[in-house]
Amino acid sequence: MQYLLMIYANESEFAAMAPAALTAMSNEYGDFTKAIVQAGQFKAGDRLKPTATATTVRIRDGKTLTTDGPFAETREQLGGYYLVDAKNLDEAIAIAARIPGARHGSIEVRPIWPLM
Amino acid sequence: MPELSVNAAIEAVFRREAGRVLATLIRLLGDFDLAEEARQDAFEAALEQWPASGIPANPSAWLVGVGRNKAIDQVRRDAVYRHKVQHLEAVEAELSLAAGDDESDEPLADDPLRLIFTCCHPALGMEARIALTLREVCGLTTPAVARAFLVSEETMAQRLVRAKKKIRDAGIPYETPEPSMLEERVDGVLAVIYLVFTEGYAMTAGEELIRSEICREAIRLGRLLDAWLPERGPVLGLLALMLLHDARRSARVSPAGDVVLLDDQDRRLWDQNQIAEGLLLVERSLRSRGRVSAYAVQAAIAALHSRASAAEPTDWPQIVGLYELLLRLQPTPVVELNHAVAVSMVDGPSRALALVDSLSARGGIGDYHLLYAVRADLLRRLGRIPEAREACVSALASARLEPERRLLAKRLAEIDLQAG
Numbered sequence: 001m002q003y004l005l006m007i008y009a010n011e012s013e014f015a016a017m018a019p020a021a022l023t024a025m026s027n028e029y030g031d032f033t034k035a036i037v038q039a040g041q042f043k044a045g046d047r048l049k050p051t052a053t054a055t056t057v058r059i060r061d062g063k064t065l066t067t068d069g070p071f072a073e074t075r076e077q078l079g080g081y082y083l084v085d086a087k088n089l090d091e092a093i094a095i096a097a098r099i100p101g102a103r104h105g106s107i108e109v110r111p112i113w114p115l116m
Numbered sequence: 117m118p119e120l121s122v123n124a125a126i127e128a129v130f131r132r133e134a135g136r137v138l139a140t141l142i143r144l145l146g147d148f149d150l151a152e153e154a155r156q157d158a159f160e161a162a163l164e165q166w167p168a169s170g171i172p173a174n175p176s177a178w179l180v181g182v183g184r185n186k187a188i189d190q191v192r193r194d195a196v197y198r199h200k201v202q203h204l205e206a207v208e209a210e211l212s213l214a215a216g217d218d219e220s221d222e223p224l225a226d227d228p229l230r231l232i233f234t235c236c237h238p239a240l241g242m243e244a245r246i247a248l249t250l251r252e253v254c255g256l257t258t259p260a261v262a263r264a265f266l267v268s269e270e271t272m273a274q275r276l277v278r279a280k281k282k283i284r285d286a287g288i289p290y291e292t293p294e295p296s297m298l299e300e301r302v303d304g305v306l307a308v309i310y311l312v313f314t315e316g317y318a319m320t321a322g323e324e325l326i327r328s329e330i331c332r333e334a335i336r337l338g339r340l341l342d343a344w345l346p347e348r349g350p351v352l353g354l355l356a357l358m359l360l361h362d363a364r365r366s367a368r369v370s371p372a373g374d375v376v377l378l379d380d381q382d383r384r385l386w387d388q389n390q391i392a393e394g395l396l397l398v399e400r401s402l403r404s405r406g407r408v409s410a411y412a413v414q415a416a417i418a419a420l421h422s423r424a425s426a427a428e429p430t431d432w433p434q435i436v437g438l439y440e441l442l443l444r445l446q447p448t449p450v451v452e453l454n455h456a457v458a459v460s461m462v463d464g465p466s467r468a469l470a471l472v473d474s475l476s477a478r479g480g481i482g483d484y485h486l487l488y489a490v491r492a493d494l495l496r497r498l499g500r501i502p503e504a505r506e507a508c509v510s511a512l513a514s515a516r517l518e519p520e521r522r523l524l525a526k527r528l529a530e531i532d533l534q535a536g
Contacts, residue, residue, distance in 0.1 A: 089239055
């Protein structure tokens, strides 16, 4: 099965991190990503730019409404994701638990519902 | 054999094997609902054939084999399930490779455990875990589970359907957990078993038969886990705790359905064999490796109550010590309250009242009827009758279960009598 692992964290805390801590964390992400690539579990994954760069689009009455900001204001924001291959939920949970962001933010694990 | 007793024997086999047969069918078929239907078909086939042929030597293997074949027929008939046929063919190929004989449907010893770990998976809500465990592992009917939860059958049926859908859609495995996850998953299973037991032990009105069955099932699951993971402190502790409490079951309700408090219970009604087993398990749990578990400490407290008799009074100082240990492991308001009650038996009601008042001043316990009831009792013992009466009225106002309300009403009448 494929699972989307969505990494939620508090952006303002992230922005306030010391440069050394940021470097350490990005190294950890590098190691983690390499490990799941080697294990054949990695399908895709990236960081997202902060929600200040987000734009939300809706069509209402045939008109495109474009607004500044994310779909919902929440305490933690979506900051990145991995798409992984896992045998079952337990394996997906085990992968999610190794994401560096799990230690201060939260990882939402969602099974992919294939379109076809 | 007369027909009636053959049917009774078949029913007994169904009760005993229901969980294991379902667990094995889920492993073979990879689908909860399909496995449930297959089990039902197998039971029907058995009811038709066994009265003439006799009960087979290995009834669960027979039921699994028949259920599996019925499911394969069913799936083949149903084109919508084409992808499942592929899965079944893969399973069949795997089975014939692995076994190479007719024993491939033999239930595996750990099939029931797989099912427990699936039903108690932390990705399910706690209510769903308890409901699934009662329905799928313990084999209670949906109406029985609904009655245990005091919800309508429809609500319970929906809850079960949603839980099974999540198991399927989120890919919750039918497996015992990986070693790296084992510790926390076992803790999670123990929590569910304990809540199942508490559900059965709670003083809800009526339905005594279902509730005692639920307690027996919780104990059975505890034994199953203990057989699979021997000499684990928390497993032994929980099993001991359940056995010791359940041993007092028939003494704690009067024939009229009233609550009988520990002190007033007829000890001849206690199940001494079960107490003896519980006492041995407490010892083993306390001696096992690793940190002592909250279950073991609670079981040790229950053990001290069970040992006490008219000749040998309750060892309250030791109970206070155990509650202090429990408070470190599990600092909850309910434990604090129980600690205060034990303190009142050693140091008197005045020190205990100070503990209870400090607990309620900190909030977090809400309108908990037992807090008021304990306060009422302590105040009564201190001779502060008007305040005792007030606390007892508050207790009565917040108690919901009928037997508890009757007990509190009796207390109130006693206080009024004392007030003259």
